[in-house]
Amino acid sequence: MKYALVTGGSRGIGRAICVKLAGMGYHILINFQSNVEEAEKTLELVKAKGVNGELMKFDVSRQEEVDGSLGKWMEANPDKPIEVLVNNAGIRKDNLLMWMSNKEWDTVMDIAVDGFFNVTRLIIKQMLYKKYGRVVNVVSLSGLKGLPGQTNYSASKAAVIGATKALSQEVGRRNITVNAVAPGFINTDMTKDMNEKDFKQLIPMSRFGTPEEVANVVGFLASDQATYVTGQVISVNGGLYS
Numbered sequence: 001m002k003y004a005l006v007t008g009g010s011r012g013i014g015r016a017i018c019v020k021l022a023g024m025g026y027h028i029l030i031n032f033q034s035n036v037e038e039a040e041k042t043l044e045l046v047k048a049k050g051v052n053g054e055l056m057k058f059d060v061s062r063q064e065e066v067d068g069s070l071g072k073w074m075e076a077n078p079d080k081p082i083e084v085l086v087n088n089a090g091i092r093k094d095n096l097l098m099w100m101s102n103k104e105w106d107t108v109m110d111i112a113v114d115g116f117f118n119v120t121r122l123i124i125k126q127m128l129y130k131k132y133g134r135v136v137n138v139v140s141l142s143g144l145k146g147l148p149g150q151t152n153y154s155a156s157k158a159a160v161i162g163a164t165k166a167l168s169q170e171v172g173r174r175n176i177t178v179n180a181v182a183p184g185f186i187n188t189d190m191t192k193d194m195n196e197k198d199f200k201q202l203i204p205m206s207r208f209g210t211p212e213e214v215a216n217v218v219g220f221l222a223s224d225q226a227t228y229v230t231g232q233v234i235s236v237n238g239g240l241y242s
């Protein structure tokens with residue numbers, strides 16, 4: 001029974017990752033924050049791949065919710081180790097720093113950084129015990145390059161990149177890899193306020209990417225094709241940044 005957990009699996013990139021990992025034979029725990037309808041659609045797509053899935057509602061930034069939901073599930077299912085963790089949940093709250101509110105700063109940081117910590121700390125213990133695991137963190141071009149109007153988002157993704165590199169060195173000996181995938185502009189709800197026409201001249205491949213193009217790289221990192229890849233950040237951005 002191989003299990004994978006994808007945070008923010010109800011929509012966009014997270015949904016495509018759930019479907020990709022389901023196609024690789026993983027049963028999928030689909031985390032989401034509030035959108036049950038979309039999470040159920042992801043569950044149907046997962047089941048269509050011939051594996052099982054379960055919805056798991058919790059806010060990654062709230063430790064008590066993570067412990068109460070994921071922690072309880074792990075306790076109740078010791079025979080179902082989570083081999084693959086994809087920390088994908090994330091939000092944008094763009095503003096220039098001089099006008100940024102505490103809430104805009106805090107929510108973006110809490111979901112990306114505390115979310116990574118709350119979920120990964122629980123699962124890494126089990127991976128260490130099992131001497132196997134794959135952790136993939138979905139970060140962003142913004143965390144590598146910095147984008148104006150996104151000091152909160154850039155800082156949060158850069159923090160997770162640092163955590164990826166540090167954790168990979170803590171757990172490598174136990175056959176656990178920890179990597180990050182850094183998308184550029186991808187067509188999802190998160191970018192629906194951005195006009196692709198206005199941005200595509202900046203992108204060498206002259207278009208936004210698809211969630212599936214990101215999921216393919218996550219699938220590679222989770223697979224046995226990537227056994228010696230760890231501590232890396234792989235960009236999926238149509239050549240936007242190099």
Ligand code: NAP
Nearest residue numbers: 008010011012013033034035059060089090140186188190
């Ligand atoms: P999206 O379509 O807006 O989906 C966001 C997902 O995250 C949803 O499943 C949402 O759940 C979940 N989520 C949000 N806050 C959460 C919380 N506190 N706890 C648990 N789940 C939460 O976004 P996306 O474009 O697929 O983005 C996915 C990841 O890729 C994010 O980390 C984002 O920063 C990163 N990324 C995206 C792009 C892009 O161009 N789209 C580029 C670079 C990086 P509900 O459905 O319940 O709201």
